[in-house]
Amino acid sequence: MSVETNRGARSVLVGLIGAGIQGSLSPAMHEREAREQGLACVYRRIDLETLGLDADALPALLEAAERMGYDGLNITYPCKQAVIPLLDELSEDARALGAVNTVLFKDGKRFGFNTDWSGFTRSFQSGLPDVSLARVVQLGAGGAGAAVAHAALGLGAEQLALFDVDHTRASSLAAELQRRFPAAKVTAGGSLPDAMRHATGLIHATPTGMAKLPGMPLPAELLHRDHWVADVVYFPIRTALIEAAQHAGCRTLTGGGMAVYQAVDAFRIFTGVEPNAERMYAHLQALLER
Ligand code: NAD
Numbered sequence: 001m002s003v004e005t006n007r008g009a010r011s012v013l014v015g016l017i018g019a020g021i022q023g024s025l026s027p028a029m030h031e032r033e034a035r036e037q038g039l040a041c042v043y044r045r046i047d048l049e050t051l052g053l054d055a056d057a058l059p060a061l062l063e064a065a066e067r068m069g070y071d072g073l074n075i076t077y078p079c080k081q082a083v084i085p086l087l088d089e090l091s092e093d094a095r096a097l098g099a100v101n102t103v104l105f106k107d108g109k110r111f112g113f114n115t116d117w118s119g120f121t122r123s124f125q126s127g128l129p130d131v132s133l134a135r136v137v138q139l140g141a142g143g144a145g146a147a148v149a150h151a152a153l154g155l156g157a158e159q160l161a162l163f164d165v166d167h168t169r170a171s172s173l174a175a176e177l178q179r180r181f182p183a184a185k186v187t188a189g190g191s192l193p194d195a196m197r198h199a200t201g202l203i204h205a206t207p208t209g210m211a212k213l214p215g216m217p218l219p220a221e222l223l224h225r226d227h228w229v230a231d232v233v234y235f236p237i238r239t240a241l242i243e244a245a246q247h248a249g250c251r252t253l254t255g256g257g258m259a260v261y262q263a264v265d266a267f268r269i270f271t272g273v274e275p276n277a278e279r280m281y282a283h284l285q286a287l288l289e290r
């Protein structure tokens with residue numbers, strides 16, 4: 001894809017389309033970083049739930065945003081797949097993943113990107129740079145699961161065992177990933193205790209542990225000190241899983257890094273300006289602690 005960023009923009013109008021996004025921290029993260037960079041930025045929530053709309057409204061909303069001079073949009077549940085046919089060009093990874101979370105309007109065209117997987121990749125590289133990816137267990141094969149599994153295999157995971165309460169989801173994602181990463185071994189289902197016994201690390205990508213869905217996604221006794229544990233849930237930042245993993249002596253990575261780095265990569269696409277990732281991380285942490 002030839003256009004990657006919106007270079008040289010002096011003021012930025014962006015937004016987030018999704019359902020139930022009133023609690024999203026993206027507006028605060030983007031607007032604050034823009035201010036720090038000397039850019040005027042307005043980041044609007046376009047909440048399907050509040051508007052009484054569903055994903056069918058996406059074509060009209062995209063057209064309206066484009067006509068009103070938006071520079072771009074973040075896209076979240078339930079629109080990450082539905083937006084694809086409405087775009088002119090897709091980055092290679094967004095095409096492979098079949099999901100877009102960032103749209104750039106530029107030169108009369110709509111460009112789609114996926115910064116969820118790149119966000120997880122950067123978070124993992126900075127938080128767990130030296131761990132073994134020989135045998136990875138992942139819980140959750142939904143939207144976030146597809147992005148982080150792609151990231152884990154891109155980072156060099158040799159074996160990836162996917163588990164999901166919806167087994168067909170896990171097996172169809174495993175088949176798709178196996179095609180994309182033929183050198184790795186990707187499996188679905190089986191015995192979770194056995195998989196954990198042999199695993200070097202665990203990626204958690206189910207909603208369990210969120211403030212509105214508290215609890216553990218697996219029995220704590222399956223964790224041992226040689227595992228590393230990476231969570232995607234970031235509200236709260238210290239989930240029951242992260243607490244239990246630290247208690248067991250594991251190295252851990254919270255979902256905060258993924259949340260920040262997906263915004264970092266989207267900010268660069270929207271503005272053409274390199275954001276300060278450390279500053280954005282500190283800001284997110286302050287927002288989460290409030
Ligand atoms: P989703 O509904 O698309 O997928 C969740 C999957 O988990 C489903 O397939 C479901 O069947 C499965 N599941 C639920 N409970 C399970 C359990 N106990 N064991 C095994 N599988 C189970 O949701 P999603 O969009 O993938 O989001 C998942 C979580 O990731 C949410 O908490 C979301 O907030 C978080 N998330 C974080 C970031 C970030 O930047 N850190 C980005 C995206 C999503």
